[in-house]
Amino acid sequence: MAVLAYLLLSVGDDLVEIAEVFIRSGGSFAECREYLQCKKQEQLFRYYLAQYSKEVHNEAVKMSTESLDSCDYAYQDSPQSPGSISLDKSSSTEIVYTLENITEVSAGLSFVISGSILLTCERFSINFMLKNSDLALHFNPRLPQNYIVRNCRIKGVWGKEEVASPLSFNLHRGQKFKIQILVSDKEFLICVNGRHFNAFKHRLPYKKICALEVKGDVKDVAVEQIYIENYPDIVLDEIAQISRETFALGDILDSNYKIMPYTGRLAQPFTNGKNLHIRGRIKLLPHSFYVNLQSNHYCWPHPNVQFHLNPRFGSVGGKHVICRNSWIDGKWDREERSENLTDFMPGKLFHLKIACTDVSYQVYLNEKLIAEFVFREDPKLVETIYIQGDIKVFDVVLESAY
Known part of the structure; x- marks a missing residue:
């Protein structure tokens, strides 16, 4: 009190x-x-x-579905700011790199764009262009707002912006950046500084892309083109395997949470008699989260997901929808769902256990059974645990009987 x-x-x-x-x-x-x-x-x-609006703009800033691509702002010495540092002047509309005559664009072609972000950076953009100046992809980080716009432009008209992403914004002034953009059959897959960021579905024929340009407040830009077989190439967290005798809940410290989305590799098969423990905290305003038990860590080609567990928090009064499914051979299978009273509460700690039996996965929340999912594929095929959504994860371990 x-x-x-x-x-x-x-x-x-x-x-x-x-x-x-x-x-x-x-x-x-x-x-x-x-x-x-x-x-x-x-x-x-x-x-x-x-303050920014008063000092930088002489007219109102229009933030709409149009992709804004201008800002001529730089810090300069002035009598009003004695001792300030004069930095490079830059413009978000200035073309700093162009790659022309791109040929034979097909699924599997990867572009790796690297460079340095200016100290005065407000925004920059990477554009995949067609011959008629349409943009198949407009990738536009906006540093003051800490988000990245994805859009296309068709006959001079901007489409609907996309800004949501499960990955935290990780581009910073004065630092280097590395952005990988992979062309797949259905979408562009985007990796920012070594972590998968999001996807952008094709709105124009990607085979008609003929040029790439980089505009804005960046320098030392380089672009590499290469065909690849898997995306992304990332370093995985090794999931510890411990014996049942040594397993204990222990103390959980806020400073030890994992980077989300979380991707962990199982050193040993998750088979009958083993338990996967996930400990964490629900965010204050949760919508949902999911845990995938899947065949590998790649986003492309899409891995088989032997078990997809997806709690959703839209209901009121402690009832939550628990969805279960699998993704096999390129499509979702039949969904199973139930609406239960559970211990999932905004801001509260939780202990989620997925127990592998001889016929099914059993899901326990704080030692209470909340769901079961009968195998649709051999559980020995599971190699990776992927977690995403409105939770903080402190610990992921695999418990065995010996």
């Missing part, structure tokens, strides 16, 4: 909100502190956005 009293006195007008966070999280001081930090960051972002 003393902790709650301290928090209430320190947040001013947010008394009701912080009290609700405290109750939902089961009295977690860490979650309350995280809420306050997010609140402070949001306030700072709004302040700097307002």
